[in-house]
Amino acid sequence: MLKISKRIEIIKSLLDENTNQSLTYAALECRLTLEYICYERFKLSCSYLSEKDLNGWRPRDVVKQMSEEVDEDINKGFTISVCKHASGDKVPKTRTEYESLEYNYLGEQSALKLNRLHSLWQAISNVALHIPIPNIKSEELNIYGNNEQISKKVTDILKFLSTLNGNILMGGSRGETFNFECFFCETPIKKPFKYLASASIVNCINPNCGESYLIEPDSENEFEITRRVIKFPCHNCKLDLEIPSNTFNNLRFRQVLNATCGNCNASTDLIMSPMIKENIQ
Ligand SMILES: [Zn+2]
Ligand SMILES: [Zn+2]
Incomplete structure (x- = not known):
């Protein structure tokens, strides 16, 4: 977990130097710190959400x-305490029964005000980490931004950082999850039931795997998993070649994708081109 007090110390000392270079560096340290704070929370639960699923x-x-698709507590502030509970003890049922137990304080997670964090992250870049594109009314170009503006944003x-004094982070999903293995790379894929919509597209969480799945509830309240592929007949043996749908996402017009048939080893080229569909009135 990032030691915020150490980050504050580094940024403060750069701010105190108060030169063009030290303030620019302080701004960069601020931006990296804000990014780290976000990504360390994401990393704790990233086995539930593929990078490819990010909007x-x-x-x-x-x-x-x-927070919307895996764990609503990821940016909330809370305290965790634990109590002893022997296997023969009566299991508490009501809130009063839970509160009557003797707890030991474990730690707390700081709330993360995401909108505030975002506006600071953006503002510090605007004043210190970009040179505005010049136009006919611009004055001289400057490598460094305005010292006063940078100091204010860094402060x-x-x-903001001094409000983040929690000492633990909690990740993952605490509810029941729907689990299955990727057909291709066998990576376990987990989705909390409560966030599974009526039909969800789920990408394999392995960054090197292109597979994705459609998860749909069936008539028996179970979920059906369908591998998302596009099928083409092999020109030689006529068996279907199954290409993961994601493979086509980044292909450009007229780009060629080569596929080898797993049955007869024949090679087929697939060429991205527009398709015509007639609309019948
Ligand atoms: Zn996979
Ligand atoms: Zn074939």
Whole structure:
């Protein structure tokens, strides 16, 4: 877990130096720290969400999506305490019964105000880490931003960081999960039941695997898993070649994909090109 006090110390000393270079470096340290804070929360639960499932790459968006699809507590603040419970003890049922037990404090997770974090992350880059694109009204280009503006934003970020004094992070899903193994690479894939929609597309969490699946509830309240593939007949033996649908996501117009038949070893080229469909009135 990132030691925030150490990060604050580094950023403060750069701020105190108060030169163009030290302030720019302080800004960079601030931005990296904010990104680390987000990604360390994401990493704790990333076995539930593939990088390919992410809707956005910005640190705030990654944590937000994780809180909506895996664990709603990921950005919340809470305290954890534990108590002894022998196997023969009566299992508490009500809140009063739980509260009457004797607890030992374990630690706390700091709440992460994602919108505030995002606006600071963006603001520090704007004032210190980019040179604005010039136009006909621009004055001289400058390598460094305005010292006063940078100092102010760095101070705002130090204030934000000082509120993050939790000493634990909790990840993963605490509810029941739907589990299966990827057909191709055998990586275990887990999805919390409560976030499985009526039909969900789930990518394999192995970054080197292109497989994805459609998970749909069936008539017996179970879930049906369908591998997402596009089928083409082999020109030689006529058996179907099954290509993972994701393979086509990044192909460009007229790009060629070569496929070898697993049955007869014949080679087939697939060429990306527009398809015509007639709309019958
Ligand atoms: Zn896989
Ligand atoms: Zn074949």
